[in-house]
Amino acid sequence: MHVGNIAVPRFYDGNGQEQTPRLKAAPGIVLVDVPPGQDGQAWSLGEVMSLTAQEIKLLNAPQLFAFAPDALLVPQDALRF
Numbered sequence: 001m002h003v004g005n006i007a008v009p010r011f012y013d014g015n016g017q018e019q020t021p022r023l024k025a026a027p028g029i030v031l032v033d034v035p036p037g038q039d040g041q042a043w044s045l046g047e048v049m050s051l052t053a054q055e056i057k058l059l060n061a062p063q064l065f066a067f068a069p070d071a072l073l074v075p076q077d078a079l080r081f
Contacts, residue, residue, distance in 0.1 A: 009048040009056075014041025029059075042069035 011019045011032050021030045048056070057063065066072040 007047070007049055010046035012044045012046060013038045014043060016044075042072055044069075 008021060008023070008030055011021055013019050013035060015038070017035075019032050019035070021032045023029075024031055045056075056065075062074070064072060064074055
């Protein structure tokens with residue numbers, strides 16, 4: 001995840017368990033390990049302080065964001081693993 005110039009948010013997996021990110025050498029790049037069974041689940045971010053949504057970019061996942069999991073609109077082809 002690229003977080004630009006903002007503070008690193010808190011990451012929560014699909015079960016609500018906080019996952020501690022690893023900071024990458026490049027500025028603004030954050031890596032979060034995905035536990036077994038958590039890929040394809042709706043994750044959440046906490047303590048996000050950003051002036052624009054452009055400051056947060058997922059690098060290896062669809063760029064899909066919503067205020068609640070039940071409001072998340074996902075293209076059907078993204079649901080195929």
